[in-house]
Amino acid sequence: MTHTIIQLAYLGAALLFISALRALGHPDTARRGMQFAAFGMAVAVAATLLDARIVSWQWIVAGLIVGTVAGYPLGMHIKMTAMPQRIALSHAFGALAASLVGIGEYAHGLVHGTLTSFQTASLGFEVLFGSLTVTGSLMAFGKLQEILPGRPLLFRGQNWLNLGLIVLAAAALVAEIVTPGHPLVFGSMAVLAALVGVLFVLPIGGADMPVVVSLLNSYAGLAAVATGFALDNTILIVVGALDGLSGFILSMAMSRAMNRSFANVLFGAFGAAPTVDAAAAGGASGEMVATSAEDAALRLAYASRVVMVPGYGLAVSQAQHQIRELGELIEKRGGEVRYAIHPVAGRMPGHMNVLLAEAGVPYDKLIDMEEINEKFADTDISVVVGANDVVNPAARTNAASPIYGMPILKVADSKAVLVLKRGRGTGFSGVENDLFVDPKTSMLFGDARASLAELGSEVKIA
Incomplete structure (x- = not known):
């Protein structure tokens, strides 16, 4: 009877x-999806x-207590900038x-003395993918947290x-499967x-970390599948398969979003120091023209169509609330504001x-790249906040550029562009931005x- 209850609960x-x-799969239902997942995990554990x-x-009780004490602050108090490394x-x-x-x-x-070839194969795959994922994830954490250099380290x-x-x-895994019971071989694997x-x-450079993290998620799922076979646990097999396949699909989708092959992401060292200078590659030439918050706010206050383009710099500055407030001020003056999202x-x-x-921007104002790119030509001014490579027109116009062919937000088609940037540095690709x-x-x-807050104050009095 108990076995039947367990299997029904797993189902x-x-x-x-x-x-x-x-x-x-949709912002409107994402919160509900997380609730489903949390409840499903509670049912599976129970x-x-x-x-x-x-x-x-x-x-078991000790593990539950330690996990709860460690997991709660990690989930509740983590900054959005630290979410990838978390x-x-x-x-x-895992x-x-x-x-x-x-x-x-x-x-x-x-x-x-109960090891069989099938059990050894399951345990071997479990430890193989698990060990690889442990160290790979720790390396990714170190790069994202800037404990390790974010640039590719090559030899x-x-x-x-x-x-x-x-x-x-x-080979060690195959040898152990053929003749189980050799701990030195298993340990070497x-x-x-x-x-x-x-x-x-x-x-792998910082620009490719999203792909790496999702791929490691896939590996963790495969380890869970192998664990399920080894322990004869149905739910681990199902959940591991879902996790592994979804992580792999997501990795492939992001590779396509960067117009790069999966192999190039893993072995191409994207983000390494450029081997050719900007002139040889037809890079950006000219000078950046600085403006003041007063002048920029005046243009925003009287714009009919405005597109906000957020990037990693927005997350670093924790400026999501300020960009929403600026957008609301523009809308109160009759302007239309949309937010362009690169994948x-x-x-x-x-x-x-x-x-x-998180800042309360309505979901219907978050427009994906394919849809928003058609609207830039009619946009009075685009506001780029912390984005770099994903708005670089060299991806469309410069065949010598390392990012050529990468799908980008066509911000350059706008009638005017305002870029909020901390300094004059390049993006993770190391490429100057045209x-x-x-x-x-x-x-x-x-x-x-600070810049967005100042713009908001100036728009109020414009």
Whole structure:
């Protein structure tokens, strides 16, 4: 009877997870999707605690307490700028749990002499993907948190070394499956996989971190699937498959959004120091023209159509509330305000959507790239806040540019452009931005939060 209840609970949890994924596909239902997912996880955990194989509750209770104490502040008090590295850290913890379960089950089977080839294969894949994800996620966390350099770290023969380590880890796994019960071989596979995780992320630059984080999420899902097979746990297989497949699909979608192949993201070292100078590549030439908040506010106050273009700089400055307030002031004066969302702006998928939604910007004003690009030609002024590579017209006009072919927001088609920028530096690609030296572009230098607040004050009295 208990087994039947557990399986029915798992079925209900699986349906909730599928419903959650569907709801997360649209901003209007995303909050409900998270509630579905949380409730589904609660059901799955509660059902698992009914398992008759549980012989001791002490460590389970201790784990629940420690997890709750650690997880609550991570979820409630994390800044939006730190959300990508928080997600990377969560992937590392999840993969570590899967790896430790796999190692524990392997040790148990080894002691009792019950290891079979099928069980060893499941545990091997679990530890292989888990170990790789742990170290890879920690490396991604370090780069996003700027503990490690955000630029690609390269050395000669790097890709060949990575390939060789992967082959050795796979060979160790095959050897253990064929003749189970060799802990040195199993341990070597885990160490090699962990080393691959480190070397896998080292050559990837900050611009590609969203793709890396979602790919590591996929690996964590595959580790969960393997855990499910090893423990004969249905819900782990279902949830791991959903997680793994959705993470992989998202990684591919973001690669397409950058007009780059998946292999180029993983092995192309995008964001490395340029090997050719700007002149040789036909880079930006000219001078940036600075403006004052008073002059910029006057143009905004009398504009009929305004498009706000948020980027990572908006998140860094925590200026989402100020950009919403400025937009509302323009609307009170009769202007139309929309927010242009590039699919890879920020440091994680949907970063700008979440940031602006947190500030109370209505969902219907968040316009995706494909739709908003048609409207820039009729826009009186576009306000770029902290975005760089995703608005660089060189992606359309300069075949020698490293970002050529990348889909961008066509801000350069606007009648006028105002760029809020802290300094004169380049984006993560290291490429100078042609938009910033365009004759119709004005630069307002300074912290985005302070600049937007000043613009709002000036619009009120314009």
